[in-house]
Amino acid sequence: MRVCIVGCGAVGSLFAANLAQLDDVDVWAFDLAQDHVDAINRQGLRLSGAGEVVGRLRATSDPREVPSCDFGIVATKAMHTASAIEATAAAFAKGCVATVQNGLGNEEAIAVQTERVIRGTTFPAGKMLEPGHVQWDVEGDTTLGPFEPRPAPRAEIERLAEACTRAGMPTVAVADARGPQWRKVIFNAATNPVGALTGLTHGRVCEDPALRRLVTGLVDEGKAVAAAQHIELDADPEDLIDHAARPDVAYDHKASMLQDVEVRRLTEIDYLNGGIVRFGEQHGVPTPLQRAIWALVKGLEQSWR
């Protein structure tokens, strides 16, 4: 089978390099960073950290070079989903396209351009070290399921999950993948912007009882929006937040959004808190705290202009 990773940043690279280990999978990567593309084509895509892997694959910044694929795995930042899938959609005319991105609204954007869409949530994480080389920081599971309005066939979802698992990226195919997705979105929307606005690490956010109550207020609004859609969370985001605050887990971790604002990079706030607000509106659930946080981070981004 042939798979194209759309957006080969840190997370995309974890899928690309690992899948390239399999003899029966032909891996392509589409990415706009030409130096990264050139490095991958020259010396392969290297992962260090949780696993030492070098994947041999074809990378390109020209979407016309991508051949017809069985699967796409979209891994761009959420604000680039629409343009990335618009550029590459022709390659997936007969295939299925999965998202492993953060936030809400990616499946909808992919479904504008392609027929068979897979809702996905992934927990592995890393960071770019240099062109062609990615640090693999965190191992974790991936969940795939149909995007209900334009679903990929169950057998195809299972085929992709099986390949990922065999490649060292444990992945399960489920009938309803919204639970893990909303659990992760609620977690991120309740903690990332609080870190970004205050400059505090995850652990310090959680040890200030008043601030921790604000986080709970955000979690509660997210849970209410999920419940209104009859989404059953696969775990309580509160437990994940407390778990991550442990000194041996992620006490000193600066949320990715805090890393973004420190270098004045646009954040994914529209797809996290903004996504919860939009789904809340559709289902008649008020989300005043999510709205407030969304507006504050948007204001922060505007202060850089």
Add this chain to the structure above:
Amino acid sequence: MRVCVVGAGSIGSLFAAHLATVADVLVLTRRENHARALNAQGLRVSGRNDFTARLTAASTARELPEFELGIIATKATGLEAAADSLAGHFPAATIMTVQNGLGAEAVVRQRGDWPIVSAVTFMSGTKHSDTHVEYILDTPTWLGPYGQTPYEQVREIAGLLVASGLKAEAMPDLLPAQWSKLIFNATVNGVAALTGLPHDRHFAAEADVSDLGHLVHDLVDEGRRVAAAAGVVLHDDPWEMNVLATKRGSAHYPSMLEDVEAHRETEVELINGALVREAGRSGVEAPLHAAIYRLVKAKEASYG
């Protein structure tokens, strides 16, 4: 008439220099070299007025003679230290507070039984040096009696300020104006400190769903509900104050934004904290102001 201005930031400097044209003015500074510079060079005002005032400055209250009017013009964060320095002295004085937020009068009352005058000021200035302040906005200072202070005395002080070239107005009840400014400051200063935006057009923008004006509006509305629950009828509509201020041309940098950028303690406790505590006292919810309060406190904690 002898007046002592405690704290010579931009507001204190504007009061001191102007009053020195109609009264004998003392200035109590925090730093000794600040007092020395004022004694040697006087205090220059530029901008809306242009003159240099002669006055007497000291950095300890012990060095000061008796005075009839004390104006505590420190930031809210410097209020307790300023009031401590007056405690036990100056029995003939009336003390006027001009701090942002609520509760300054009670802090002074704990230190002595002077008659107290409440004030809020909308004037603004920029301090270019210890001996030079630029008078930028000549918007008024409003004064009202606190506790048993006779209104007539408040009118006399307002008259003195007007005679000195500043704008001032006495009101029998200052709470409506104080609360208007409280809600305005809690909203605008808090949002500015968290976003890094000066008080510009973003604060009035309501076109897109995520525009900042919606949050500003929601914070103002929440503040209105707290005021109503506390039995206060607002003097000015804080939303209109906000819209008007964003149309002034040059955007104002709220002091709370300057404070967080300089990693200084902010006035959040007496502004946003006061509003949240008033909400609790009146049994109404103020979740948005509580969020702003917690986030600014947390930002202070991140200075390290």
